Amino acid sequence: MGDRREPAAPKDPSSDIFRMERPAVAVDVVLLTVLEGELQIALIKREDDPYYGKHALPGRFVRYDEPIETTARRALETKGNITTDGIYLEQLYTFGQNLVRDTRIRTISVVYCALLPSGIISGQQGHTFSWFPIGRLPPLAFDHRDIVHAAVERIRTKLLTSDIIFHLLPEEFTLSELQRACETILGRALDKRNFRKKAADVYDLQDLKLSRREGAHRPARLYRFVRLRDLTRA
Amino acid sequence: MGDRREPAAPKDPSSDIFRMERPAVAVDVVLLTVLEGELQIALIKREDDPYYGKHALPGRFVRYDEPIETTARRALETKGNITTDGIYLEQLYTFGQNLVRDTRIRTISVVYCALLPSGIISGQQGHTFSWFPIGRLPPLAFDHRDIVHAAVERIRTKLLTSDIIFHLLPEEFTLSELQRACETILGRALDKRNFRKKAADVYDLQDLKLSRREGAHRPARLYRFVRLRDLTRA
DNA sequence: GCAAAAGTGTTTGAGGTACACCCATGC
DNA sequence: GCATGGGTGTACCTCAAACACTTTTGC
Numbered sequence: 437m438g439d440r441r442e443p444a445a446p447k448d449p450s451s452d453i454f455r456m457e458r459p460a461v462a463v464d465v466v467l468l469t470v471l472e473g474e475l476q477i478a479l480i481k482r483e484d485d486p487y488y489g490k491h492a493l494p495g496r497f498v499r500y501d502e503p504i505e506t507t508a509r510r511a512l513e514t515k516g517n518i519t520t521d522g523i524y525l526e527q528l529y530t531f532g533q534n535l536v537r538d539t540r541i542r543t544i545s546v547v548y549c550a551l552l553p554s555g556i557i558s559g560q561q562g563h564t565f566s567w568f569p570i571g572r573l574p575p576l577a578f579d580h581r582d583i584v585h586a587a588v589e590r591i592r593t594k595l596l597t598s599d600i601i602f603h604l605l606p607e608e609f610t611l612s613e614l615q616r617a618c619e620t621i622l623g624r625a626l627d628k629r630n631f632r633k634k635a636a637d638v639y640d641l642q643d644l645k646l647s648r649r650e651g652a653h654r655p656a657r658l659y660r661f662v663r664l665r666d667l668t669r670a
Numbered sequence: 671m672g673d674r675r676e677p678a679a680p681k682d683p684s685s686d687i688f689r690m691e692r693p694a695v696a697v698d699v700v701l702l703t704v705l706e707g708e709l710q711i712a713l714i715k716r717e718d719d720p721y722y723g724k725h726a727l728p729g730r731f732v733r734y735d736e737p738i739e740t741t742a743r744r745a746l747e748t749k750g751n752i753t754t755d756g757i758y759l760e761q762l763y764t765f766g767q768n769l770v771r772d773t774r775i776r777t778i779s780v781v782y783c784a785l786l787p788s789g790i791i792s793g794q795q796g797h798t799f800s801w802f803p804i805g806r807l808p809p810l811a812f813d814h815r816d817i818v819h820a821a822v823e824r825i826r827t828k829l830l831t832s833d834i835i836f837h838l839l840p841e842e843f844t845l846s847e848l849q850r851a852c853e854t855i856l857g858r859a860l861d862k863r864n865f866r867k868k869a870a871d872v873y874d875l876q877d878l879k880l881s882r883r884e885g886a887h888r889p890a891r892l893y894r895f896v897r898l899r900d901l902t903r904a
Numbered sequence: 905g906c907a908a909a910a911g912t913g914t915t916t917g918a919g920g921t922a923c924a925c926c927c928a929t930g931c
Numbered sequence: 932g933c934a935t936g937g938g939t940g941t942a943c944c945t946c947a948a949a950c951a952c953t954t955t956t957g958c
Contacts, residue, residue: 449697453775458692461766461778500691500776503767530764530780532738541687542734544695546764546778554896612910629912630948653909654955846937863939864921887935888928911954920945924933 459532459542463507464495464580466470466528466587466661468565469515470604471567475620477584478552479574480566485617486539491566493584495545508548524551524603526651528587537578551603556615570625592621602661610656611635611650624649640665691819693766693776696742700730700762700821701750703786704838705801708852709820711818712786712799713808714749720773721811725800727818728778750799758785758837762821771812783821785837788851804816805857826855828873844882844890845869874899 444517448587467478479491485582494515505527509520525548531571532544548649557567568574570588592599596616604617640662647655701712713725728749732741739761743754759782765771766778791801802808804822806816826836831850838851849865869875874896881889 451730453694456731459732459734460687460692461695462756496694497687497690498766498778500693503769504764513893517925527764529759530738532732532780533736536736544738544780580896608910610910615683619878627948627950628910629950632911633913634947649956651909652907652957654911763913844937862937863923866938867940868920881937883929885931885935886933888937890937905947905958907958908956909947912952914950916947916949918945918947920943922942922943925939927936929935929937931932931934 437521443645459539459544459555460497460544461498461504462538462545463498463504463511463525463548464545464610465508465511465548465550466493466582466584467512467552467565468551468570468587469557469567470554470602470617470620471557473620474571475588476569477566477573478512478516478569479576480565481565482577484485488627489517490577491568491574491580492577493580494513498546504546504619505548508550516618517563518552518556518565520550524600526590526600528583528590531579531583534579539612545586547583549590551591554604561627572587588621594622595668596634599620599639599661605661608646608658608660610658613655614659638665639663649661672792680883681858687714693778694772695732695738696729696772696777696779697732697738697745697782698779699742699745699759699782699784700818701746701784702708702800702804702821702825702838703791703801704788704851704854705791707850707854708803708805709822709857710801710803711807712750713810714798716811724811724888725802725808725814726811727781727814728799729775731851732780738780739782740760742784746784750796752786752790752799754784759783760824760834762817762824765813765817768813778850779816781821783824785825785834787840788838822855828877829855830868833873833895833898839895842892842894844877844892846868846890848893872901873897 463475467510468475478494481493482488482490482492494511496507496511498504498512499662504513508525512520512523528547528549530544530546537543557563570584573584591600594605601614601617611632614635615628618631619626641659642662644658644660646658648658649655672704678763703710710729713716714728716722716724716726728742728745728863729828730745730748732738739759742759746752746754750755762781762783762867764778764780769776771777778896791797795820807818825834835848835851849860849862852865853860875893875894878892880892
């Protein structure tokens with residue numbers, strides 16, 4: 437925040453910040469999870485114009501005394517009826533070019549991307565989101581389709597240089613689950629041996645010395661994420 | 671911008687967007703240029719509290735009917751008395767967590783990064799910025815020091831995957847000038863042969879078949895940037 | 905014993921890094 | 932002729948990609 441106060445007699449009306457009309461600020465959230473082997477997004481069906489009946493990102497206006505990340509969590513809690521403790525949130529971009537995106541009022545929208553561990557959304561238990569695979573989105577309100585694609589692109593590029601994938605997995609997971617989650621996000625298959633080499637290289641994983649028996653095959657070892665390895669090699 | 675309208679009887683006060691008090695929105699700009707062989711930033715000395723006498727990023731409050739990028743250009747024009755035609759602008763991040771960053775009013779700040787071609791700032795002609803090498807910043811107001819570093823980091827990472835470097839160069843340039851600009855931003859020396867190979871690989875440069883004579887040595891060829899090559903090889 | 909997923913190494917090619925000399929000019 | 936920056940090619944090394952078989956379980 438820069439020097440925005442004028443010396444004595446402000447000629448610029450925007451310097452009289454207490455009297456000038458202010459744009460509204462909203463936060464919209466791209467909430468993603470892995471569901472049924474697909475990357476899916478939480479949407480809300482609009483019940484008002486504009487874009488009546490279309491689906492949209494969950495969003496809220498920012499209160500005067502509210503950090504914007506709190507607005508993001510509140511959007512998820514009030515629109516989706518979910519708890520946001522421990523949910524990963526990352527700011528994506530701020531949309532403030534188009535003056536008439538919201539026809540009611542000039543709105544600047546800060547978009548966040550959020551990741552929900554798989555397994556939390558099991559059925560239709562209480563939450564009010566509709567979930568859609570990002571490859572088969574319904575018609576969306578505003579420019580939300582572009583926003584969703586930008587969010588997915590961001591998550592993709594951060595996959596192997598950050599720990600975001602573990603925000604989409606349960607606490608304990610197998611290497612195959614880790615790989616499937618990555619494949620789901622990237623939208624393509626990965627080589628198993630190369631993937632495991634790379635994962636062991638960039639992630640510090642704790643071998644829990646346990647195995648999970650499921651199905652008629654060899655049980656898989658369980659792991660827990662410890663930390664990202666420092667690969668800067670400075 | 672999501673579905674923020676309530677059906678009938680809004681219990682959530684933030685839904686009554688017309689009556690609730692709104693945070694102010696500001697735009698601050700990290701304006702960078704290459705000056706005297708160093709990457710330098712334009713700062714303004716504050717003449718009010720808080721942070722009286724400290725340097726700060728040029729910034730302005732966003733007017734109700736103004737796209738935020740326009741606010742960014744207006745900040746540069748009114749604070750620095752420069753024209754912003756053709757100046758590269760890229761949104762960096764939006765700071766809205768800290769409720770008391772600006773003690774006058776709750777302010778959410780959208781930060782832009784701007785690049786000024788070298789050679790435009792020649793002396794002390796009219797503009798009111800103070801220029802500082804990013805390695806030797808004066809004490810800065812607010813958390814502007816962190817913002818500056820985030821901006822420089824962003825520019826660095828985009829160096830060889832985008833055309834931003836050409837926004838810091840004049841229209842016509844030599845390969846040595848291109849290399850020096852990159853070295854200035856990265857803060858380290860680059861190998862001349864490897865740099866030229868890489869540049870020819872990622873950039874489509876037009877050889878102007880001209881050479882610039884300067885100094886007691888072989889003249890250098892002049893080039894013009896045409897476009898980024900597509901290296902995705904899909 | 906067979907179906908089904910878990911687990912494991914080696915080879916190859918591309919791209920990045922390191923490195924030294926001749927060229928054209930001004931003085 | 933010498934000082935100054937302009938301009939060029941090769942060897943090595945690292946990392947990503949391709950690729951197939953054995954192991955352990957449930958039934």
